[in-house]
Amino acid sequence: MTYQYSYKDLLARAERITWQVDDLIGGDKVLDFSKPFMPEGFARTGELDFLNADEKRTLNQIRGHAYLSIFGLVEEFILPFVMDQARGLVHGDSYRERALLEFAGEEAKHIHLFRCFREEFVAGFGVRCDVIGPPQAIAAHVLSHPALSVALLTLHIEWMVQRHFQESVQEDATLDPQFKSLLLHHWMEELQHAQLDAMMVAAIAENLSAAEIESGIQGYIALGGFLDEGLKQQVAFDLAAFERATGRTLNDDERARFVEVQHQANRWTYIGSGMTHPKFLESLGAISPDSRRMIEQAAPTFS
Numbered sequence: 001m002t003y004q005y006s007y008k009d010l011l012a013r014a015e016r017i018t019w020q021v022d023d024l025i026g027g028d029k030v031l032d033f034s035k036p037f038m039p040e041g042f043a044r045t046g047e048l049d050f051l052n053a054d055e056k057r058t059l060n061q062i063r064g065h066a067y068l069s070i071f072g073l074v075e076e077f078i079l080p081f082v083m084d085q086a087r088g089l090v091h092g093d094s095y096r097e098r099a100l101l102e103f104a105g106e107e108a109k110h111i112h113l114f115r116c117f118r119e120e121f122v123a124g125f126g127v128r129c130d131v132i133g134p135p136q137a138i139a140a141h142v143l144s145h146p147a148l149s150v151a152l153l154t155l156h157i158e159w160m161v162q163r164h165f166q167e168s169v170q171e172d173a174t175l176d177p178q179f180k181s182l183l184l185h186h187w188m189e190e191l192q193h194a195q196l197d198a199m200m201v202a203a204i205a206e207n208l209s210a211a212e213i214e215s216g217i218q219g220y221i222a223l224g225g226f227l228d229e230g231l232k233q234q235v236a237f238d239l240a241a242f243e244r245a246t247g248r249t250l251n252d253d254e255r256a257r258f259v260e261v262q263h264q265a266n267r268w269t270y271i272g273s274g275m276t277h278p279k280f281l282e283s284l285g286a287i288s289p290d291s292r293r294m295i296e297q298a299a300p301t302f303s
Contacts, residue, residue, distance in 0.1 A: 003195070003199060005195055006095070007095040007099040007196075007199070010195055011099040011102055013192055014099070014102045014103075014106065014189070014192045015102070017188055017189055020109075021109065021112050021113045023185075024113065024181050024182060025116045025120055025178065025182070026116065026120075029178055030120060030124065031117075031120055031121060031124050031176055032176045032177070033061065033124055033125065033176075035057075035175060036057055036060040036061065036064075036174060036176070037060060037061050037063070037064030037067075037175060037179040038060050038063050038064050038067060038179075039164075039168035039169050039175065040060075041167075041168045041268075042063070042164070042168060042268065042269040043059070043063045044262070044264070044265035044268075045057075045059050045060050047261045048258060048261055054246075055242075055246050055248070058242065059238070061121075061125065062238050062242055062245065063262075063265075064121070064179060065118065065121050065122075065125070065129045065241075066129070066131060066234055066237075066238060066266075068114045068117050068118040068121060069131035069133075070131070070132070070234070070270065071110070071114050071186075072110075072111055072114035072118065072135070073131075073132070073133060073135045073138055073139075075107050075110050075111045075114070076111065076136070076138070076139045077138065077139035077142040077150070078107050078154050078157070079104055079108055079111065080139070080143065081147075081150050081151075081154065082100055082103050082104045082107060083104050084147075085100055085147075085200060086100035086101050086103075086104060100196065100200075103192070103193055103196050106192075106193070107193075109189075110189070113182065113186070114182075117182055127241060127244050127245040129238070129241040130237040130240070130241065131237060132230045132233050132234050132237070138230075142223060142226075145219040145220075146212070146216045146219050147204050148201070148204050148205060148208065148213065148215075148216025148219070149216045149217075149218075149219025149223060150219075150223075151204055151216075152201060152216065152217065152220040152283075152284065153220055153223050153224075154197050155194065155197040155198060155200075155201055155283060156220075156274035156275055156277075156280055157274060158190050158193045158197055159194050159277035159280045160270070160273045160277065161187055161190040161194075162190065162191060162194060162277070162279075163273045163274070164187070164269075164273065165183050165184060165186075165187035166187070194279065198279065198283045201283050201287070202283070202286065204216075205287040213287055213288055214288070214291075217284075217287075217291045224271055224275070227270060227271060228267065228271060231266040231270060231271075232263055234266060235258075235259055235263045235266060238262060239255065239258055239259065242258075267301075267302045267303075268302060271302040272302030272303045275295055275299060275302065276295075276296070276303075281296065
């Protein structure tokens with residue numbers, strides 16, 4: 001596959017982006033809990049017709065907290081993975097090395113960013129919201145898979161971020177401006193990361209046999225299943241936080257509907273929106289056309 005950009009181009013673009021975490025949160029930059037944090041296309045609270053408007057907003061904000069936590073979590077395995085990829089390049093392509101090191105530095109900044117927003121959320125929301133983890137155990141599990149598996153999952157996540165902002169957040173004027181600013185600035189840097197990782201996937205795959213490529217893709221699919229199991233647990237945590245925050249105990253039918261809708265909403269947010277992104281499918285198809293077709297066939301399960 002050929003690209004319309006190079007490591008030099010991506011490094012230059014990254015160096016033009018100069019925002020810092022303190023620009024986005026802290027001091028007088030606080031979350032507005034009178035507004036939703038997540039676009040409805042991901043929160044899907046409207047499908048829960050047994051909730052009133054205030055309860056839907058509360059659930060939306062709980063989903064926002066989970067988003068902060070889950071992205072902070074995935075950055076924990078992306079950072080060491082990218083550092084490992086850069087480590088062998090000290091005497092190689094200088095622009096590639098510098099671009100990957102810039103990538104790693106920005107991922108460290110994103111960990112800090114999501115942590116600061118989560119601290120702001122905890123201070124303002126006032127009710128405990130649990131999240132899957134711990135991050136170190138999840139990172140260790142992900143990184144135990146072949147490099148191609150991790151690179152594909154990372155690429156999935158980075159194109160997913162692009163879709164989150166461009167298709168659901170960019171034109172949504174109802175969202176809390178501070179949370180929307182987080183999504184905007186994360187998107188700005190993840191575009192370079194997605195393009196870098198597309199090149200990384202291709203570079204890793206070009207040195208593998210057909211059997212090793214297949215093993216790497218199967219590892220990516222297994223990681224998707226691992227993530228899906230985590231999302232089921234996250235829905236249970238979100239339901240418990242919702243009942244704590246609202247003082248309302250849902251009946252059995254309401255709980256079943258809540259779990260069904262919110263699990264599917266989480267599936268789209270973190271799995272479907274990445275695995276169906278045209279750019280992700282393009283990279284996957286370049287190394288295995290059959291695997292691209294398989295992923296496209298499986299996509300409706302995660303929509």
